[in-house]
Amino acid sequence: MQPNEQSKPKKNTARPLGRLGAFLLVTLALLLITLLGVIWVLEKGPSPTITEKFCRSMRETSAIRWIPNIFLSQEEVDAFKSESTENDETETVNTSLIRIAPAAESGTETADDGVELxxxxxxxxxxxxxxxxxxxxxxxxxxxxxxxxxxxxxxLTELVAKYGGVAGTNAGGFNDENGRGNGGVPQGLVISGGALLHTAREGERYNVVGFDADHILHVGTMTADEALAQGLTDAVSFRTHDGLASSLIINGEVQSKNLGGGVNPRTAIGQCADGSVLLLVLDGRSINTLGATMQDVADIMLEYGAVNAGNLDGGSSSVMVYDGEIINNCASVTGPRNIPTAFIVLPEGD
Known part of the structure; x- marks a missing residue:
C-alpha cells in the first residue's frame, strides 16, 4: 500500500435495510387497519341491508366464510341465514311441459351450429x-x-376436451375445506351416462339437477335411488355453504322459499318449453362486477324462457368454456380450479 493511500470505509447497509423493513411493516399494518375498518363498516354500519348482503356473500364462500365473525357474534351471523334452509322440499318436475323440437326444427338463423352465445x-x-x-x-x-x-x-378446458365438447360449464360441488380442495371428490350425488358414480350416504336426500334419458331437465330434492327411478342419466347435486338449495324454477314457478344468498359469481342451468338448454355463468368478486344473487339468476332464467332451472356450484368455480377458450372472468386468484364434474355441450350431430 502506498503511504498516501487510505482504506475506504465500508458502507453500513444494515441501516437502510432496517428502514425498508420498518416501512414495509408500517404499510402492512395500515393496510390491515384499513381493511378491518372497511369490514367493521360493512358489519356494524348504519345499513342493515348492506350488512345482511355482505354476511350472506361471505358465508357462501369456502375460504373466507369466517369473515362475518370478526365483528359479529355467531348468533348475529346466523340471523342472516336464509329461511330456505329450513325446508328443502320441492315439487316434482312436470315433464309434459317440455316438448323437445325435432332436430330438423332446432336450428336458428342466429346460431347455425344450434348454439347461441x-x-x-x-x-x-x-x-x-x-x-x-x-x-x-x-x-x-x-x-x-x-x-x-x-x-x-x-x-374445465380439460374436461370439455376430454369429451370432445364445443362448450361447457362447471357443475356440482366438491369437497373444498377452507377453499383448498383439489376437485377430486364431489359432494353428494353424481350420475353420468346412466351410472351412479358417487353418493355420500345411502338414503340421503340431495338437491339434484340433471337430465333424464329423454333429455328433460329435472330439479328437486331426491335420494340417489329416486333419481335413478326417475330415469336421470346425467345429474349432480349442489347446496351452497350457507345451506341454500339448488332449485330455482320448477314448472315455470320460482321456488321463492329456496332463494336467498348474497352477491357472488354464479353458475346455473335451465330448460325452456321447446327443450332448449340454458347455461348461465355470471362473474363476480371484482370492482366492476360484484356478482349476482340467486334471485338475479332466477330472473334471468325466466327472462329467457326457462320452465325449470337449478343453481350449480358458483364462486371461484364458476367458469364457461366455448370453442376451447374460457370466456368469462374467473374469480379465482390462482386461475381456473380443478373440478370433478361439468355440463358439456357436444358437437352437433354426435
Missing amino acids: IAITRGTAKGKLLIVRDPSRVILGVSSEEFNAKTPGLQ
Missing part, C-alpha cells in the same frame, strides 16, 4: 348465457369414474 348484464353482475337448441347434446362429464382425494379433478 349472449352477453348478460344484470344489476351488479355480468356474464354469459349459452343457449343450446338440442338438449341431447348436453351431457355430464366427469374427471374420473373413480373419484378420490389423491387424484385432482380437471380444469
Whole structure:
C-alpha cells in the first residue's frame, strides 16, 4: 500500500435495510387497519341491508366464510341465514311441459351450429348465457369414474376436451375445506351416462339437477335411488355453504322459499318449453362486477324462457368454456380450479 493511500470505509447497509423493513411493516399494518375498518363498516354500519348482503356473500364462500365473525357474534351471523334452509322440499318436475323440437326444427338463423352465445348484464353482475337448441347434446362429464382425494379433478378446458365438447360449464360441488380442495371428490350425488358414480350416504336426500334419458331437465330434492327411478342419466347435486338449495324454477314457478344468498359469481342451468338448454355463468368478486344473487339468476332464467332451472356450484368455480377458450372472468386468484364434474355441450350431430 502506498503511504498516501487510505482504506475506504465500508458502507453500513444494515441501516437502510432496517428502514425498508420498518416501512414495509408500517404499510402492512395500515393496510390491515384499513381493511378491518372497511369490514367493521360493512358489519356494524348504519345499513342493515348492506350488512345482511355482505354476511350472506361471505358465508357462501369456502375460504373466507369466517369473515362475518370478526365483528359479529355467531348468533348475529346466523340471523342472516336464509329461511330456505329450513325446508328443502320441492315439487316434482312436470315433464309434459317440455316438448323437445325435432332436430330438423332446432336450428336458428342466429346460431347455425344450434348454439347461441349472449352477453348478460344484470344489476351488479355480468356474464354469459349459452343457449343450446338440442338438449341431447348436453351431457355430464366427469374427471374420473373413480373419484378420490389423491387424484385432482380437471380444469374445465380439460374436461370439455376430454369429451370432445364445443362448450361447457362447471357443475356440482366438491369437497373444498377452507377453499383448498383439489376437485377430486364431489359432494353428494353424481350420475353420468346412466351410472351412479358417487353418493355420500345411502338414503340421503340431495338437491339434484340433471337430465333424464329423454333429455328433460329435472330439479328437486331426491335420494340417489329416486333419481335413478326417475330415469336421470346425467345429474349432480349442489347446496351452497350457507345451506341454500339448488332449485330455482320448477314448472315455470320460482321456488321463492329456496332463494336467498348474497352477491357472488354464479353458475346455473335451465330448460325452456321447446327443450332448449340454458347455461348461465355470471362473474363476480371484482370492482366492476360484484356478482349476482340467486334471485338475479332466477330472473334471468325466466327472462329467457326457462320452465325449470337449478343453481350449480358458483364462486371461484364458476367458469364457461366455448370453442376451447374460457370466456368469462374467473374469480379465482390462482386461475381456473380443478373440478370433478361439468355440463358439456357436444358437437352437433354426435
